């Protein structure tokens with residue numbers, strides 16, 4: 001009961017922020033009035049960014065959700081969505097995405113989401129398109145399929161299908177050479193986001209290095225994952241007491257020294 005009340009209080013408290021933030025992202029005519037000065041939103045953004053587990057009065061442990069080829073979304077899953085500019089995101093996490101984008105802007109960094117929620121139909125089309133390109137480049141059907149699986153999650157196995165991941169700015173490895181990437185590396189966790197597919201973790205995550213792909217896991221777990229250096233797969237295994245993931249990480253970790 002208390003949790004529900006806390007959630008309700010947060011939703012009510014967060015609504016004006018969402019509207020105000022939306023006013024910065026959406027065309028001006030969509031927001032008629034702004035009742036709160038911008039400095040108040042910035043103060044709230046900083047407040048949220050400095051919180052740790054439980055301090056924000058909401059339980060976002062729901063966001064510690066493993067979505068990958070072995071753990072697809074339930075068939076037919078459709079998240080409740082909320083607009084983040086021209087794109088859509090899980091309604092429970094949208095405020096964090098907007099706050100992060102706004103705080104980056106305050107620091108002189110322009111984060112442009114190029115992909116957020118993606119429908120399963122769109123996921124299928126992306127998969128087919130990548131596969132066909134691979135065939136055209138001369139790969140055999142089996143090779144093309146393997147290559148596509150490492151680059152594009154199969155439908156229902158993408159975090160984008162859950163509306164919990166954002167691709168920023170340029171979907172290419174060189175993104176890690178930019179100020180935007182540096183800012184995200186230093187700050188994303190403060191808003192509950194992690195870089196989901198680090199370098200040299202294909203074996204664990206099943207996905208190539210994607211410096212542009214950031215995943216909402218909640219404030220507490222984002223900080224824990226950042227500090228641990230684990231992938232989400234390894235971290236969830238660690239939380240469950242499964243040492244296999246930690247052993248796999250230790251092997252990679254020791255090799256890097």
Ligand SMILES: [Zn+2]
Pocket residue numbers: 115160165166167212213214
């Ligand atoms: Zn992505």
